[in-house]
Each structure stands twice: as C-alpha cells, then as structure tokens.
Amino acid sequence: MRRFAHLCDHPRMAHNLESLVIRHTHRLSSPKGSAGEGATAARQFDAALTSVGFKLSAELLERLSGLSEAAVVHTARRTLRTVGEMVGDHVRHNSYFIDFPANVPDTEEFWMRCVAKALGDDKSRGKVLTQLTHGVLNLLSLPAYGRYQHTYEEMLAAQDELITSAGDRVTVLHLGRDLEDELTDLYLALAGSVTPLGEDHLRDLRTLAEQCVLGPQPESIPVRENRAVVNEARLAVGADLLLDTVTDVLRLACALSGGDVTLQEPTRFRALSRPARRALLAGLDAVVAANPAKLADVHAHREPFKRLGERLHPHEYPRWPHAADVFAVARGEKEARSFDSRVAKLLDEFDVLGAAQLLKAAPGKLFRALDLLLRTAADQEERDAVLAAAVQVAPEVSGRVVLSVREHFHNRDRETGQPRIFVNRRGRAWVLADRRPPVPAPDRARLMAALDAEIRGRLPRPGRLLVDPDVLDVALPLSGRATASGLGVLPRGSVSPVDGERLRFFVYWKESAARTDYDLSVLLLHADYSTDSWLSYTSLTAVGGRHSGDVTEAPDGASEFIDLSLDQVRGAFIVPQVNIYAGEGFEEVDESFFGFMLRDGEQRGRPFEPRTVRMKSELRGVGRVALPLVFRREADGRWRAKWLHLYLKGISSANQVEENQVSVAKVVRAVVEREQLTVGDLIDLMSDDTTAVDVDVWDGEQLPDEPVTYIGLERPEGLHPDSRVITLENLRDLIPD
Incomplete structure (x- = not known):
C-alpha cells in the first residue's frame, strides 16, 4: 500500500483526503466496513443528501446497503460535512430582516426606524442628537443598524418550509475506487495538467504530492508551478528533482519558504536546512553545466535570485561553480545576454524578419509575439515570412498557447478601437482603450486557418x-486561474442558461482580526451599458428586487442576500458584485464566498436553501470589488449568465456600487463582447x-x-x-x- 497504509490510523487525514476526492471528482471512494444490513441507513443518508442538493447513484446506494449500519453512518457523517462545505451549508446564514424577502422596508423608512430606536435609548440618544444637529448621521452609531436583531433560530422559525421544485439542483455522487487509487488518479491528473492550476487546486496538489510522490508519476509535468510543488515533495523523500531551468530551482525555493511558486508575488525566503541548500545549489549547477545559455534566464527574476543567494551561501560550496555563476549574473557581476533582449534589439531596429527568425528558437515566445510582429511588419512580404515561421514552429508549441493565440486573433478585429480588458493571474482586471493598429484581415484569416489545422491534428478521435x-x-479552461474554486463554477467567459423565475445572490464572510464589512450589491444596466438602477444597502428595494439588509461586522460570520424577480427587471444586464466597505480583504478573512440560487415563483424557504444553490465560489482576489459573473437578457427574453471571476482595485475603504458603476460597466462590456473559444x-x-x-x-x-x-x-x-x-x-x- 506504499505510503497510504497509515491513513486508517489518522482519521482526520483520511477524512481530508476523502473530502478532496469528493470535491474534485464527485465520487465517493469505495466505502469500507463490515458487511451487514445497511439498506435503511443508506436510504436515510440519501434523503439527508437530498436536503443539500445531492444524491447517491444507484451503484453507490447498493454498495452502502451491503455494509453494516455503523459503517454507513460513519460514511454519511463525513460525506455530509464535505458536501455541506461544497454548497456553503456548513455555516449559519442569517439575514438582517427576519422575514426576507418579505417585509423589506424602503431604505429611508428603515433608517428613520433605526434613528427612532436610537433616540429612545439612553446610551445612544446624546450622540445621535449631536450628529443630527450637524446634519450628518453615521449609521454605525445607531444600535439597531448593521447588527443582527434576532438569532438564527428565530429567523428559521419565521420562515416557511421550502416547497420542493423539479428545478432544484441535484448533484449525483458516484461510487469510486479504493481511496489509494482515487488519490493516485487525481494526483496524476493535477500534476500532469497541461494548463496552470488555480491556487486552491495547487494547494490540493501539494497535499496529494506528499502522499503520492513515491508512487506512479505523470509522464511529464509541463506546468512549472506544478513541477515546483512536486519537487518540494520529492526533496522531502530524497528523490531526484525535476529541474531543467534555473527558474525551476527558484520556484522550488519559493515552495520551501511557503511563498508564491508562480513568482508573481515576492517571497521572503526562510533559513533553509543544509540538505535543502545543497540540493538547490546542486540543481542550479547541473542545469547551467548542461546548458550555459540558461544563465540568461536569471535576468527575468534578478531580485529574487539575489535574495535567494543570501540564504544559500554558494561561496561555501566551491564544488558547484556554475551555481555561483547564477548569483553573479543576478548581481550584475557576470554577463549573460538574455534571449528577450536580443529580440527587443531587433524590433527596435524594425528588423521583423530577423526577430522572427530568432524567435523560431523559442516557439512559445514566437506565438506570443505574433500580434506585435504582424502589426510591425513593413509590407506583405514580411507578414508572409512571420506567418510562415509560425506555421513551421506550430507543432512545437503547447496546445494551450495555440488555442490562446487562436482566441486572441478571433477577437482582434472587433477589439481595435474598443475597450481592451487586461486580467492578471490573481483575477485583477482593468480596461484600456485599444490603440494598436489592426492586423490585416487576410493575414488574420490565414493564421487562424493554420491554427485550426494544427489543433485539429492534435485532437483525439474518440469514436x-x-x-x-x-x-x-463553456469556455475552454486555458488556465485554472480563470476559474474560482467552488460548486458549479465555470471558466471565465463561459455562458450558461438561467432557468428560474427568481434569482437570489448570497455572500458570506467571517472576519479574522478586524471589523469587516462586505456589501452585496447588484448593478442593473441597459443594453448600452448605462446604469438603470441598483440594489444595495442604500437601495433596499428596486425593480422587483429586495436586499436582505446591511450587516457591518462578522466576528461569527455574516450573510447578505439579494432576491430578484427576473420578469420585473427592466435592464439588459444584472451585475452582482461584492464591495469591501471596511476591514479585511478577500484573502485576509477567515472565509468568504459568493453564490446564487434559482427558485420558482412560489417557492418559499429560508434565505439560504442549499438544494437551490446553482453556484458557490470562493472569493479570493487582491481587489476590493469582486465581480463573479453577469446575467444578460437575450433577444428571446431568456437570461444567460456569463462568468467573470474578476476583481477591481477599488479604493481602500467605503467601496459602493454607486461609485464604481462606470468602471464596472466598462469591464462588463469588455468581457461580454469578447468571444471565447468554447x-x-x-x-x-x-x-x-x-x-x-x-x-x-x-x-x-x-x-x-x-x-x-x-x-x-x-x-x-x-x-x-x-x-x-x-x-x-x-x-x-x-x-x-
């Protein structure tokens, strides 16, 4: 059983690994236990799953029915905990207005009610009167504002039971293989992924690598971040490292220091053990000894390499002189002309043919430079040469890059003169006017036809x-970073139908150390992307919508909801957003997630009903305004969602839908009007x-x-x-x- 034999002795670790398999595969690893009469318990388990929108497959139900009742109950407890977290039902979702969505007052009426209560309270009366005499009122000074006025149990008692609907979500859990086999398969899939993984998936890969590093390995690990995570596990057990560039070593050092293996964020390198230092220096030495030209890669990350050198002390290890050269280049003491600088020099001299010829040695970089080369070319002869170079090296370019370039040129003609969106690896988005000269349509068409032929030749023949x-x-997942972790989440740019009469958004957050106020809002836009209206804590009721009320602190967790009747919405776009008004960011709080539910017109129930949840995604971005997705009314009157997974910078505090409506509309337009490969x-x-x-x-x-x-x-x-x-x-x- 290799390294899995110890799992039964560590119930918490076993549960975590079982949970990981369920989250990634919707399979339950083959349940273990003594044989028995577990049919009744299995049916009860299935019924409990139904309440959160899941069910057992017939095969899994049969397998559980043949186990003892105790074994079924044990499996049920662990599984219910996992699926509850997947859908967001592991926390208590209270609402400020106890009857929400019924009996939500007008905003001004509600505020006046809070003022009246404050004036009737001896402790707050004086402070509120002073504010009123100056004509400015701080809502947070009102005792009844922003804090739940009832318990979770009181809210439940005030709500009707949910009416079951055929449209409620049902997610099937299937029977998997033994846990060891499921973990191995998942490890091979994540480690060998041809597209970069999101942060949560990368974290899961680290967990899997610790368990699976001595077992079967993928034929290749093409994504460098994945390789760093696997190398960290290999180093821990003394296995050979997978290194073929100096940057691989830098990424591994970041992993060992708990830093960012994507190299987008600076890492504070820890003091490393002597064996780790020797492994890193030996790895650097071997890479450069095999190909001294790899020294040029140091320039892209000079500062991190300098800081790493201070930790590794290469002067103490004279037997690895090539490793010392790496840090000499980083300090500027040794020359190593970079490939990119040679390309830049040729382009500065408008030598497009020379640049294209040089770039053929780096096919991926040539593909990423195609737009620049084609629009810089002086005449058709030069453009023909660039296209010929691209066709020649296309078989050496990764499929992900070929598809990305194909999507880029498909949108190229419509982007000229229009807003152009930029999105970094952390989901931060910004929009600028596109001032690039156009690429001639015939050249664009020839290139796309060639790329289509290349892709077609690589696709399998599945029968x-x-x-x-x-x-x-659904947009092709060319990067895992274009998708948030969660349930029912689609890659950025995907389009999905919305079948239901009422749309309900929710956000949940739990602050870590400081008072934190997140505000759920919805911006309603006309077809020309101008503002129609909005729903927020300053506009509790509008165009068939209701806001559940503003909660301004979350030491024990807090939720906000917005309920919309789709047939009453006037605009063409519904744009939900989460604004950070005060406190901790999305990556600083203990937990934060967003989602939406769909309900039929007569369905009642609590503000949060897990089986009506269609999407729940983690909020993990560096901006202060989150834009998970946008809903668009089509010509036939039906609504469809387009997935964004974007974050705007916003301001340090007091972000509001009223203030960011223009920037949000620009981002929405740029994404909606862009066509993704699907x-x-x-x-x-x-x-x-x-x-x-x-x-x-x-x-x-x-x-x-x-x-x-x-x-x-x-x-x-x-x-x-x-x-x-x-x-x-x-x-x-x-x-x-």
Missing part, C-alpha cells in the same frame, strides 16, 4: 461522442468532414449501451463503465498537448 448541449458554451468550438474541429467522429447531442433520456466519450457538465447515471467521461472537474483534459 462515438455524446455531448450534453449545456456544455457547448467546448463547442473544439467539438466542431474534432468532428468536421475530415474526421470519422460520430457526435450525438444527449437529450437527457436514454444512454447508449456501448462505451462512448461523454462531455457534459456532470456525469449522468447509467453510462457504460468503459466510457471516457469529461465533466467540469476534468475539463482541462480537453486541451491537447
């Missing part, structure tokens, strides 16, 4: 392909006239008896066991190498 139509408009686009390439792929669109009813390749949002019950299944959890597997 019979069964597709859930709801997945066709799963549907890839399927079209996979199944055009030159292939022998049989594509069927699944109607949600009968499933074929033979094995298929299934692509959908979730795995349906009843698929042939030998089918290949691609869902949201492993959508990255669609990206060709």
